[in-house]
Amino acid sequence: xxxxxxxxxxxxxxxxxxxxxxxxxxxxxxxxxxxxxxxxxxxxxxxxxxxxxxxxxxxxxxxxxxxxxxxxxxxxxxxxxxxxxxxxxxxxxxxxxxxxxxxxxxxxxxxxxxxxxxxxxxxxxxxxxxxxxxxxxxxxxxxxxxxxxxxxxxxxxxxxxxxxxxxxxxxxxxxxxxxxxxxxxxxxxxxxxxxxxxxxxxxxxxxxxxxxxxxxxxxxxxxxxxxxxxxxxxxxxxxxxxxxxxxxxxxxxxxxxxxxxxxxxxxxxxxxxxxxxxxxxxxxxxxxxxxxxxxxxxxxx
Amino acid sequence: xxxxxxxxxxxxxxxxxxxxxxxxxxxxxxxxxxxxxxxxxxxxxxxxxxxxxxxxxxxxxxxxxxxxxxxxxxxxxxxxxxxxxxxxxxxxxxxxxxxxxxxxxxxxxxxxxxxxxxxxxxxxxxxxxxxxxxxxxxxxxxxxxxxxxxxxxxxxxxxxxxxxxxxxxxxxxxxxxxxxxxxxxxxxxxxxxxxxxxxxxxxxxxxxxxxxxxxxxxxxxxxxxxxxxxxxxxxxxxxxxxxxxxxxxxxxxxxxxxxxxxxxxxxxxxxxxxxxxxxxxxxxxxxxxxxxxxxxxxxxxxxxxxxxxxxxxxxxxx
Numbered sequence: 351x352x353x354x355x356x357x358x359x360x361x362x363x364x365x366x367x368x369x370x371x372x373x374x375x376x377x378x379x380x381x382x383x384x385x386x387x388x389x390x391x392x393x394x395x396x397x398x399x400x401x402x403x404x405x406x407x408x409x410x411x412x413x414x415x416x417x418x419x420x421x422x423x424x425x426x427x428x429x430x431x432x433x434x435x436x437x438x439x440x441x442x443x444x445x446x447x448x449x450x451x452x453x454x455x456x457x458x459x460x461x462x463x464x465x466x467x468x469x470x471x472x473x474x475x476x477x478x479x480x481x482x483x484x485x486x487x488x489x490x491x492x493x494x495x496x497x498x499x500x501x502x503x504x505x506x507x508x509x510x511x512x513x514x515x516x517x518x519x520x521x522x523x524x525x526x527x528x529x530x531x532x533x534x535x536x537x538x539x540x541x542x543x544x545x546x547x548x549x550x551x552x553x554x555x556x557x558x559x560x561x562x563x564x565x566x567x568x569x570x571x572x573x574x575x576x577x578x579x580x581x582x583x584x585x586x587x588x589x590x591x592x593x594x595x596x597x598x599x600x601x602x603x604x605x606x607x608x609x610x611x612x613x614x615x616x617x618x619x620x621x622x623x624x625x626x627x628x629x630x631x632x633x634x635x636x637x638x639x640x641x642x643x644x645x646x647x648x649x650x651x
Numbered sequence: 652x653x654x655x656x657x658x659x660x661x662x663x664x665x666x667x668x669x670x671x672x673x674x675x676x677x678x679x680x681x682x683x684x685x686x687x688x689x690x691x692x693x694x695x696x697x698x699x700x701x702x703x704x705x706x707x708x709x710x711x712x713x714x715x716x717x718x719x720x721x722x723x724x725x726x727x728x729x730x731x732x733x734x735x736x737x738x739x740x741x742x743x744x745x746x747x748x749x750x751x752x753x754x755x756x757x758x759x760x761x762x763x764x765x766x767x768x769x770x771x772x773x774x775x776x777x778x779x780x781x782x783x784x785x786x787x788x789x790x791x792x793x794x795x796x797x798x799x800x801x802x803x804x805x806x807x808x809x810x811x812x813x814x815x816x817x818x819x820x821x822x823x824x825x826x827x828x829x830x831x832x833x834x835x836x837x838x839x840x841x842x843x844x845x846x847x848x849x850x851x852x853x854x855x856x857x858x859x860x861x862x863x864x865x866x867x868x869x870x871x872x873x874x875x876x877x878x879x880x881x882x883x884x885x886x887x888x889x890x891x892x893x894x895x896x897x898x899x900x901x902x903x904x905x906x907x908x909x910x911x912x913x914x915x916x917x918x919x920x921x922x923x924x925x926x927x928x929x930x931x932x933x934x935x936x937x938x939x940x941x942x943x944x945x946x947x948x949x950x951x952x953x954x955x956x957x958x959x960x961x962x963x964x965x966x967x968x969x
Contacts, residue, residue, distance in 0.1 A: 398798065413806040464693065494943050637784075641780055
């Protein structure tokens with residue numbers, strides 16, 4: 351690399367021609383790039399558009415054309431019929447999902463930030479070891495602890511309740527957010543801590559009045575990502591919930607799939623769209639934050 | 652760089668930037684022990700109660716027959732020997748390896764390609780970024796699996812589209828030869844997350860290197876291979892590890908698209924699906940625990956392999 355920078359320093363660019371050539375080249379290739387990107391985007395997003403359009407089509411037209419627009423008969427009947435098709439109203443499913451997601455968000459926000467504060471700011475014995483352990487749990491597949499956790503929760507009588515889906519998140523089990531927040535806190539200048547300490551603040555005060563307010567962007571990212579991941583989590587909910595009335599949105603939709611034996615795709619599609627709506631809303635409102643949060647998670651330090 | 656005498660610890664500035672006296676032994680005074688452990692208590696309970704102890708328990712269970720209702724009965728390594736003779740296990744291992752081997756490069760390749768395209772100071776960049784990220788956000792959901800199933804079914808979207816050109820498409824989901832590929836494509840479809848990471852990495856690349864390369868007359872491809880790729884290698888590594896681990900854990904699409912069966916004829920029987928069937932379908936939890944440990948070790952082996960070979964091709968910034 352140093353060789354290249356050396357040669358760059360010594361080379362003198364000839365004046366006009368290459369500059370003009372570069373400019374027109376860029377303009378042309380940008381135009382082509384846009385075409386490529388737009389075509390790729392259309393191809394990728396098309397199935398979603400088709401799904402939404404199909405949910406508004408009468409049953410017999412769903413598979414007869416591939417254009418997404420319900421041009422020959424717009425109907426809401428798929429939505430009304432699908433809503434209660436599994437025997438339990440989708441309202442119940444949505445309510446269950448929202449309750450669980452909200453509680454998990456709270457759990458993550460509280461416990462992951464506390465742990466992150468310790469890792470980022472405090473000096474204690476075994477810090478490196480614990481931090482390494484925390485990082486390595488990031489790479490642990492859920493399957494590694496799925497069965498023994500189930501056995502433990504079974505003995506506690508928590509199976510078929512929401513408890514196994516919520517309580518772990520009050521124990522900072524989502525190491526990803528601990529890591530995210532630790533990195534974020536490291537970027538907060540220590541002078542602010544020290545100023546508060548001089549005023550007589552202990553760690554708890556510093557945490558609540560100095561760190562947490564400044565942690566707000568990371569807290570929002572945590573909230574959004576936690577909500578999305580919990581709302582669409584399937585396996586964990588599949589394992590623990592067996593009563594239809596306790597089903598969450600993914601389980602409810604899956605129950606619908608089981609009943610659809612080639613006859614009522616309209617309702618299935620309509621309910622699929624319904625389940626995607628909260629995520630789409632989150633996406634539209636928080637897209638910048640999501641994108642920034644994901645992008646920065648790959649940059650170390 | 653000052654030479655570090657292992658006998659003397661001249662400590663680097665600690666949290667409150669005080670210089671400690673050099674002491675001959677490693678006895679550092681940790682100032683915040685009590686506070687730290689207070690803040691860490693929830694996590695510590697979680698790490699022990701939900702991770703470490705369960706993993707040990709799982710190891711124990713893997714050497715028993717256990718159906719949750721009665722106590723585990725010890726059988727030693729029998730589960731493991733049974734595993735390797737179980738045709739379904741072997742099938743699920745083959746299917747999963749195939750899935751990982753194809754989906755990860757496809758996903759990362761698409762992510763890299765689009766990231767490079769988007770890196771050109773385009774107008775509408777933030778729109779493109781968000782739009783390509785959307786599938787990643789919703790991709791793991793049941794709804795998307797449902798949608799995907801209907802895109803590739805006999806009467807589905809893809810075949811309707813092909814029909815416009817007079818091509819009669821087959822039942823992509825129902826044919827053993829193509830069923831897994833619909834899952835692989837679904838995974839690749841969600842390239843948004845690694846793409847964002849690549850894009851962020853590309854933005855950080857030093858511009859002067861590129862200008863120099865252009866002056867040298869380096870073509871786009873040569874520049875890409877000789878400059879961009881090495882500079883991006885930490886991101887590539889990060890994404891590789893992350894996406895491989897994710898790929899091994901894939902469950903929802905396989906379950907929903909095959910109706911929990913892993914069909915047709917086991918062609919979509921991902922390892923996690925078979926594990927689920929064994930653990931929660933037939934309540935053979937000892938067997939499933941053995942499967943879980945093998946999965947853990949395989950993922951660990953892949954990760955270790957990545958880290959071990961990283962030195963050869965990952966170059967961190969100067």
